[in-house]
Amino acid sequence: MNILLVGSGGREHALAWKIAQSPLSTRLVSAPGNPGMAQLGETRAVKATDVAGLVALAREIAADLVVIGPETAVEAGLADALALAGIPCFGPSAAAGRLESSKAFTKAFADRHGLPTAAYGIFDQAAPAKAFLDRFAAPFVIKADGLASGKGVVIAPTRVEAEAAIDDALGGRFGAAGARVVIEEFLPGDIVSLFALSDGETVMLFGAAQDHKRAFDGDQGPNTGGMGTYSPAPILTPELTEQARTSLVEAAMTGIAAEGAPYRGALFCEMMLTPDGPKLVEFNARFGDPECQVLMLRLESDLVPYLMAAATGRLADLPAPAWRAEAAICVVLAADGYPGAPKTGSIIRGAEADLGEDVTVFHAGTERNAAGELVASGGRVLNVCALGATLAQARERAYAAIGRIDWPEGFCRTDIAARALAK
Secondary structure, rough: OEEEEEOOOOHHHHHHHHHHOOOOOEEEEEEEEOHHHHHOOOOOOOOOOOHHHHHHHHHHHHEEEEEEEHHHHHHHHHHHHHHHHOOOOOOOOOOHHHHOOOHHHHHHHHHHHHHOOOOOEEOOOOHHHHHHHHHHOEEEEEEEOOOOOOOOOOEOOOHHHHHHHHHHHOOOOHHHEEEOOOEEOOOOOOOEEEEEEEEOEEEEEEEEEEEEEHHHEEOOEEOOOEEEEEEOOOOOOOOHHHHHHHHHHHHHHHHHHOOOOOEEEEEEEEEEEHHHEEEEEEEOOOOOOOOHHHHHEEEEOOHHHHHHHHHHOOOOHOOOOOOOOOOEEEEEEEOOOOOOOOOOOOEEOOOOOOOOOOOOEEEEEEEEOOOOEEEOOOEEEEEEEEEEHHHHHHHHHHHHHHHHOOOOOOOOOOOOOOOHHHH
């Protein structure tokens, strides 16, 4: 099979790494790709939002399958354009992708279809938004409506900070993504991510992970796109998984199909495990980043048949995926300044060396300079991942590998998975 993989981050590198292992994959082209993905196949300098360019590239390479990595390509309507071109695509239509691209849409959708979620209000003016805060006690949850690269959510511990977050969003900090804000009730509990595949009719669970959103140790600092993950998620029991499958994942798939947009691709359900059961925090219309990295490490089955089946309506023909017994961890190395204004251009040494048993480094924001050296080109730059017989062993291997990477201008959290190990 000729496969076109769209995207350039750590999630896409992990997908490329797994796709390249498949005996079904004869040609892998990534667009635009990154230096790590270039070691697994071809890369082409076509942006993930260049729909016409990607359709043309898919035709050029006679792609049997296009795999969408990032949410920006979903929102841009890539799957819709590929459908018109008759090219199978793993990734939802723009209409189905509104489950991620508009938090306001998703909250109203949850109401229409009975999905359990936090109480909320939607506003495009600051004064009524601030007045709505009277309904809740601190902390306050303020979300930009649209796509903000994982940085559009503020959990404000005080009323003053909540009002400032409202002003920031409506004042243009996130551009058009912040033209509306969603204000939510704060949900107590543990947050966890559950993944599923769908072909428009059949729904199949596809692993779970726990993420660390805050920038610094101890869950301090601003929200980010994710600073680390681990899988499996011990807190997600079979009973809770079954509740989430029926009340959130399958309810969402049924609901979006009833609204004329059958869902094809990966659905990422982020939920809070509250005393009243799982409640929706948000949906993402793709694999998570950096959750995808630990899922790909643990996935024992060949990924490609699942991607193709979801794209072509044949998911019911496949068995549930097989998972390795080992635990996996991903620690994000980010550039100084992230998630604000990351410092780019610094040289990274040692990331492409052999860093030890069961250690894999995925590139998330890298490029090569004129001398061929690896340099930082984004906020989240490297994903240092490891497998282990236990989560503790996987964690030890990942941090040992980080100690061998020479990059003074980067930082990471030192407590990924520490909370799980302390329980």
